[in-house]
Amino acid sequence: MEFAEYIDADYFVFHLAQVDKWNWDRHDQMEKAIKIFNVFATYYTAREMSFTPLIETLVYPKFPATGAEAFLLLKECRKTLRHTRLALNIAHLWSSRNRMLQTQVWPDERVSFEASLEYALDTLADDVHLFDLSGGWESETHAIPGLHPQQDPFRYPMKLRESASVYAESGELDLNRVLELMVTATVRRDKDLRVVLQVFDRDIEQILEAARLIRHDLIARANAPAMEYRPIEIVTAKKKRAPARRRTAARRVSAARAVKNGHSGAKKKTRKKKTKKS
Incomplete structure (x- = not known):
């Protein structure tokens, strides 16, 4: 923090969690992280x-691993440091959803990453200071966006x-949608x-x-x-139509029963066609 102030840095990034703690209650972790952040906030204020x-x-x-967690933690951090903002790491959010799906923590698997990002930006657009952008490819989170980890931008488009569908088939981050959402939320x-x-792990020229x-x-x-x-539309299986019911032959009813039911038992007279006499 002292060095950032010395070089007149525009921003300083805090990581509220340093190690993966799978077995530690998540709310307890966040409460402890907020207490530690408050110590830094006090020092920040004292040093002006x-x-x-x-x-x-x-x-x-x-x-925070989701937009909702970012919103809640930012609210707590601003109680001691009002102008705290967010560094929204796109690939981290994308990878978090994949991990949460595997551990059955993601609320609804039908909610895509792009849909969750759009919702998060609608809520947090005014709080995002910058976007961290990198390529998400299977378990990779820091590749060049839009390229396979073994490709470079000079030889491959x-x-x-x-x-x-192209991104989904490759199992990678939908870069097209992400860039569009970033522009919509800002410019x-x-x-x-x-x-x-x-x-x-890439050459600086790349x-x-x-x-x-x-x-x-x-x-x-x-x-x-x-x-x-x-x-991408999720096509649901069409229900098979039930086979048409066969018509059963009309059951014959006695004339007395028909009259009792209010039907006339008399047969209709057939009309004779009139012929013109020449």
């Missing part, structure tokens, strides 16, 4: 520091505007869009090239109308 304190979203079981609301490309391509795409999206999003 100027950088923006940020809470970053982390991979489950660390926290980045998948920036593919359909949702289209007359707010600044700050993006940090968080890529590990990272710079990926950043250039993503920046170019974001500018193009910002100058274009919002794209219509068509999520």
Whole structure:
């Protein structure tokens, strides 16, 4: 914190959880993390520091792992440090959903990551200071967005505007939808869009090239109308139609029974056709 203040940093990121604690009650972990954050907040205030304190979203079981947890923890942190904001790590949120599905903690598997992110941004758009962007691919969370972990942006095209089904088939983050949601939550609301490309174990030239391509795409999206999003439709099995019931032959009823039921037992007279005489 002292170094961040010394170099006049714009922001400083706090991780409220450092280690995966699967067996420790989650609420107890959060309460302890808030107490530790309050110590930093007191020091920040006493030293009259100027950088923006940020809470970053982390991979489950660390926290905050969802938009809802980020909202609740940010509310608690602001009780001692009012201008605390969020660093929304997209790949961490995406990976958290995958882990929560495997551990049966995710509320409803029909709620996609893109739908949950859209809802989170509708709630937290004013609280997000920056977006941490990286590629999510199976268990990988810090690859180059839109590329396989073994590909580079000089030899392979980045998948920036593919359909949702293409990303789903590859088991990767829907980068097209994510970029569109980021632009909608910021630029289209007359707010600044700050993006940090968080890529590990890559040559700096590859990272710079990926950043250039993503920046170019974001500018193009910002100058274009919002794209219509068509999520993958889950087709439900059609119910088989029941076979048509066979008509049974009319049961013969005696004339006396028919009269008793209010029906006339007399046969209808057939009309004779009139013929014209010449």
